[in-house]
Amino acid sequence: MTTSTPASTPASTPAGTPAGAPGELDIHLIHEGRHEQLWKVLGAQVDESGVDFRVWAPNAMEVQVAGGWADWEGARHPMSRVDDSGIWAARVPGIGVGAAYKFRIRGADGAWVDRADPMARYAEKPPRSASIVWHSTYEWNDDAWLSSRAEKVAVDEPMSVYEMHLASWRKHYSGDLYDWHQIADALVPYLDDLGFTHVELMPVMQHPFGGSWGYHVTSYFAPDARFGDPDGLKVLIDRLHQAGIGVILDWVPGHFATDEWALARFDGTPLYEDPNPQRGWHKEWGSHIFNFGRHEVRNFLYANALYWLEEFHADGLRVDGVASMLYLDYAREHGEWSPNKFGGRENLEAVQFLQEMNATVYRRFPGTVTIAEESTAWPGVTGPTSEGGLGFGFKWNMGWMHDSLNYVAQDPLYRSHHHGQMTFSLVYAFAENYVLPISHDEVVHGKGSLLRKMPGDRWQQLANLRAYLAYMWAHPGKQLLFMGCEFGQESEWAESRELDWWLLEHPEHAGVHAMVRDMNAAYAASGALWGRDNSPEGFGWLDANDGNRNTFSFVRRSPGEPDVVCVANFAAIPHEGYRLALPATGTWTEILNTDAAAYTGSGVGNLGGITGVEGEHHGQPAHADIVVPPLATVWFRREG
Template sequence: MSDKSTPRTTSEPAPASGPALHPVSTAELHQVAHGEHGNPHGVLGPHPHDGGVTVRVLRPLASRVVVRWSDGSGTSGEAELAHEHEGIWAGVIALPDVPDYRVAVSYGPDEHVVDDPYRFLPTLGEMDLHLINEGRHELLWTVLGARVHRYPGALGPVTGTSFAVWAPSARAIRIKADFNSWDGREHPMRQLGTSGVWELFVPDVGAGTSYKYTILGPDGQWREKADPMARWAEKPADTASRVFESGYTWNDDVWLEARARRAPVASPMSIYEMHLGSWKKHPDGRYWSWAELAEELPAYVAGLGFTHVELMPVMQHPFGGSWGYHVTSYFAPDARFGDPDGFRLLVDRLHQAGVGVILDWVPGHFATDEWALARFDGTPLYEDPNPQRGWHKEWGSHIFNFGRREVRNFLYANALYWLEEFHADGLRVDGVASMLYLDYAREPGEWTPNIHGGHENLEAVQFLQEMNATVYKRVPGITTIAEESTSWPGVTRPTSADGLGFGFKWNMGWMHDTLDYLAREPVHRAYHHGEMTFSLVYAWSENYVLPISHDEVVHGKGSLLRKMPGDRWQQLANLRAYLGFMWAHPGKQLLFMGAELGQESEWAESRELDWWLLDHPEHRGVQALVRDLNATYVDSPALWARDHEPEGFTWIDANDAGRNVFSFVRRGGDADLVCVSNFAAVPHDDYRLGLPAAGVWDEVLNTDAETYSGSGVGNLGSVTAVEGEWSGQPAHATLVVPPLATVWLRRRH
């Protein structure tokens, strides 16, 4: 910081008839010239003194510097500046008040007229700084990062960019960018009081500018860092941040108005999980752009009847093989696809097609790249300084310091950013279990208990509750979904009832149990019947999503189709039967891309899906089934309106292990729906099934239908139930249950 105890100046004394130059010590000038001054605005820029205005500018390579001014009343003039110290030039404007001015800088014979960054007031107010320090600035992205501003002036309007960054332990920060030829000496930033926020408004800098911060840490080392709040980033492998100003006009008002009135838990939700970079690729392996995806993806997803897409992380990440789970720029959509407005276009088009957008979000850990968040100001700023809490052994990444309020603010403001700025309809929060437990993936002796002696991460719990409470308060109709694989109580209980406050939780137990069951040959399934029924013991302890996600079709696990036993016909039949069972089971459903094609190979981000499979009728049959499942699901409130209520489900027969059959009723709306799944390789003729009422029951879906490339075994479209109790139901019918198939029945009115 500056030392003004014994001012010394190298300035020439002003003439007796004019104002004197504001004196600054050589030591302080030296600090400014070397980028080590915490408040360069205290030296540079305009400073009223002795009836005039002293102006200092930092132009290390200039040969001549002149200030040209206008006071707004028609009076103008210029003042020659003299070189004072190591690239600092100084002079006096003979006016009592600071006028509008520009700086004419000569480098040899060439003159360049530029504006002075050091004549502008801070772009953050005292309330902003207070909220940042309290960890309560919900709109953090509106004050930090790079933001384009416009100001009027006597010499014409000024457009520029305000750069603001939180780095409380930094001794000094410079901006190096393409506008200063990546030489940060001319653009040192100022620290705003004791807030830890550093700021500089740079005139004539706009959208598209690439920049980095050069940060002097407490250890005396300079570090180049990307902006944690950058809204755009360079395309990897380049690592700079980029200035962005959105010009997008949204056209999804109808969608947002309807969403605000909707309760997700009592609405249909069929989710198509996607990795955008490998859904489709150009022949040379390039990603499709946001615009190209916007042209094709909405029609495809809506055509299959999915209500939502869930996008694996779209936040900027350097390594494509991480699938987006090692983030470096939390506020920047992936530049591999284009600019942020391109992503807005994709979301908008999906909404216009009637498809919601859920974003995969990773607040539990972050990438280790030295140019990003790690030791940002020369200290563990974003990461927990305790390696027992700050390092993720399993994933090789840093863990956020959930005990620091400014870090929690950074994260929940980031959640709001994607929901508000990009109109996302929900966030699927990755790795919640790893956040909740201090001993997650740690051996005894590698973790320290909390203040109560337990293994719960109390600070992470506080963050998750803060995040959920904040986003539900500010953005009506959205949802948050926890990837949480343990028995932590109250994941979807409201924060007002001491829950974590999520809208839904992935049902990992259902996924593991059912896939284990399906992997067995039908002849052995009778001995594992409970794996398909156990989920109904706890189905209403939380609000669940049934996930068949990307994690189940990578790393040698094989595709969903290849998990099934038997020959190719049996594999496809098992797959179709399973999807029919899944869609009818209580809970919302999520299916990873490719399963709707009957993808044979497991997923890899380096190649697109096997679209050529649709040349084969049996794979077109799987796709047609998914389309019909979704259409019938959305039109059947019994399958979703009471997902969260035990009264919305009744077993007909949960114990028919000898025939590998499961039958149950779903209730809701004005028509019950009955599901019968047969996971035996043979049909069951004359199968007596209890039903909720007598009358004609239409076969609204049969996964063994010939249109899906099944064997065509069925009931000619309907069965007739007669009075007479069976399996606890007041009526019964006799039907044919196809092999390796699921049948849905609905009573005809």
């Protein structure tokens, strides 16, 4: 199957309309800010005999298209204004896919500038910055995946996400980057073996500075040319789908890069950015903020979201920096912001945009998901837009992340004083649909690797890491883990070098890797661990108050699935004769023990299982006397 579409001939174009202009319906939808396939109308639309160039620059005095085919002399191809639509158009015959171009614009300020195409679907490899005419010929092979996805609701499905930065996951010995095809060759079998259900790619949109990790975008519709042409990204996603792995793309609609050849002051005016400096400049990140009050800009953004889902078959979007969009006073001191029309600090236009984007995504692409990186207590982030919510599928649980990392960073001797940091998350765990994130932000900028956050000697650090991950996987919510954490990455992450793959030659790090693989398998096979992530009926404490022994025990439930009991011991000693409350009598099989000798643990366990006997304990009808390994998490599944 192919989803690529050649440029359409403008329908019902009035007489006298400039060559290359879009049709009347397209112009009307663009003017209204309601064109859901904007990329099929603006930009460079190629056919058998040439290219129609179209760009939105309403305040420009003149516009030309300059390209290598004309020695970059823009005067040879002047563009014409299409009525009062703000669109300029020109047809250039005799060129096609691969032609490099820019728009040469005399802006409202009278200055001539060269701009990359905001709608370009391919761009030159940095540091070059021209756009490239592109038309996809890729034939997809993931029909079965898409059909299955459309029948599912993500919150009711297993989701363990591997977050990765493509440029630093692996590198050639020469120092060059892998291309899309080489990444697919290495990544697909790796993730398939580890059992992650999804991969989240840090921004793959074109960005000029690699050190920004992709969060300062210049070409929103163009995949990063450092890895090859756009069809290469389709190969990667297609192969992941064929292996049963979903793909979530990081998406950055809150702010954009300042490069003079990109979106900034595009037509000599603040066109894409908010003209009010109190709203249009992000001083913390040194970037422009989109003008969410302008419907053409909102259209550009939500059409971009749809583009990645439609053209690249992405399964979801993780929306970066949502809090920075929601609040007018975000990262601003008193006097640096002005309230909205109701006197509040909420950015009402940004709220409207997020609601429009989410509602449109879920209407057009059932089974996909949007995820908000939102760090405040904004109500209803995952609430339906019909009830005033933002409409996201999930929200990152930043509170759980901060509290749990603070807890495990403590020496076991002092953890009893911080016990509530691990239990507090259950007070609000079902207020939103949550993802538990251990992301790139937690292992960079002096924070150290996840392994190095753990106290004690090396054995204890590795044991802490294994115990923490298994506690995280059993906790209500979906999981996200940054690359390298799955084998105990030693050094802090840096985008300039690849992961410490050599660590897998050491048994203790290979043990972490093996534990993560077995944990993902046990998780996927145990519907109790994910079937009711968004409901308090899916969770019950067995003992939340055993701070003196640094232990936590709880049960996970889902209709039609065997219960799973999790016991986590964050003390450095085992607990013999530990009376564990159980919700039922009978056999409970040990399906995961992070202290297993196979993972280079101490091998303390319960010979594969325990038996629950009648007798009330902590409000439960049954119990078992067990041994709890040191610095370990154990999962038991009820049999029969």
